Amino acid sequence: MKAIGYTGGKPLDHPDAFVRFDCETPVPVGHDILVSVRAVSVNPVDTKVRSRITEVQDPPRILGWDAAGIVEAVGSEATLFRPGDAVFYAGDITRPGSNATHQLVDERIVGHQPGAASFAQAAALPLTAITAWEALFERLKIRPEADAGKRILIIGGAGGVGSIATQLAKQVARLEVIATASRDETRHWCRSQGADYTVNHHTDMPAEFREQGIAAPDYILCTNGADRHFPAMIELIAPQGMICTIVESTKGHDLDALKTRSAGFVWEFMFTRSMFRTPDMIRQHELLNEIARLIDAGKIVSTLNSIPGSICPEAVRAAHRTIETGRSIGKIVLEGFGD
Numbered sequence: 001m002k003a004i005g006y007t008g009g010k011p012l013d014h015p016d017a018f019v020r021f022d023c024e025t026p027v028p029v030g031h032d033i034l035v036s037v038r039a040v041s042v043n044p045v046d047t048k049v050r051s052r053i054t055e056v057q058d059p060p061r062i063l064g065w066d067a068a069g070i071v072e073a074v075g076s077e078a079t080l081f082r083p084g085d086a087v088f089y090a091g092d093i094t095r096p097g098s099n100a101t102h103q104l105v106d107e108r109i110v111g112h113q114p115g116a117a118s119f120a121q122a123a124a125l126p127l128t129a130i131t132a133w134e135a136l137f138e139r140l141k142i143r144p145e146a147d148a149g150k151r152i153l154i155i156g157g158a159g160g161v162g163s164i165a166t167q168l169a170k171q172v173a174r175l176e177v178i179a180t181a182s183r184d185e186t187r188h189w190c191r192s193q194g195a196d197y198t199v200n201h202h203t204d205m206p207a208e209f210r211e212q213g214i215a216a217p218d219y220i221l222c223t224n225g226a227d228r229h230f231p232a233m234i235e236l237i238a239p240q241g242m243i244c245t246i247v248e249s250t251k252g253h254d255l256d257a258l259k260t261r262s263a264g265f266v267w268e269f270m271f272t273r274s275m276f277r278t279p280d281m282i283r284q285h286e287l288l289n290e291i292a293r294l295i296d297a298g299k300i301v302s303t304l305n306s307i308p309g310s311i312c313p314e315a316v317r318a319a320h321r322t323i324e325t326g327r328s329i330g331k332i333v334l335e336g337f338g339d
Helices: 044-051 119-123 126-139 160-171 184-193 205-212 226-236 255-261 272-276 282-296 313-324
Strands: 002-006 018-022 032-042 067-074 086-089 102-106 110-112 151-155 176-180 197-199 219-222 242-245 264-267 304-311 331-337
Touching: 018 313, 032 086, 032 119, 032 304, 032 313, 044 313, 067 102, 067 119, 086 119, 086 282, 110 282, 119 304, 119 331, 126 160, 126 219, 126 242, 126 282, 151 160, 151 226, 160 176, 160 184, 160 219, 184 197, 197 205, 205 226, 219 226, 255 264, 272 282, 304 313, 313 331
Parallel strands: 151 176, 151 219, 176 197, 219 242, 242 264, 304 331
Antiparallel strands: 002 018, 032 067, 032 102, 032 331, 067 086, 086 110
């Protein structure tokens, strides 16, 4: 098979940072399925993993954790898919990624691709949709019937996770959604995803809440800048509310500040189930199938925003560069394997 790999120990703009190379096509065993990859999307996790690889990689490290494609073969214990099935998935951060013509992935973290979506549209969804779903309904424990009408603040509303979280919060949980955005184009994007209000995360967010007459959020989902936004989150969260962040903190924060409000703080990391092979791994298969159902029913839409090229070293490098600006909107997808 052919793959795009990071050679390690080189800056992003080095011409050999990403290279095309050949390797053996793996054979599925157990619960694994072999997928012929048709489209991938690029996420911040790709750039974070790349930045932590300081030594030369031989063979090059295959990155990429989002894909859509066709099942070519299945392992002896696989029962959820058959060859020919169209699938989408985020994969496992401990295994080779999706920037290749073929990839092995455990069927329990794979979903049936939405029938109404193209490969590119489907590839934009898995990692962010799983992250958003787990954050909203498993970490923040939002109950769609009982909690309808409550308010959620989504920090980073125009990003990949923020975009799909806005849709799920609005269409599934039926919450009032306040999304943060700092530019006209990102404010417009957030509104298109279903946000009721937008506030600027580069200004005094509590002051903006007061100026717009927005009540304190019952939930906060932070998708970027956790350190920068921590004081504002503490000030904004409603009594007995919950805060969830998907990004790591580099500073010590005083969680005692939440005590008088009886508010909670929790992390979301979508690779936890596959990394620790938890007994409920199959939950991600079920989540993706539910996302596909919502797409096919027209309740939510793909957050695909651009397809700048095929799966080739130049396009992968450019996508990493765009992600690292912190100004990307929606999802960047690469489709087809470049020559």
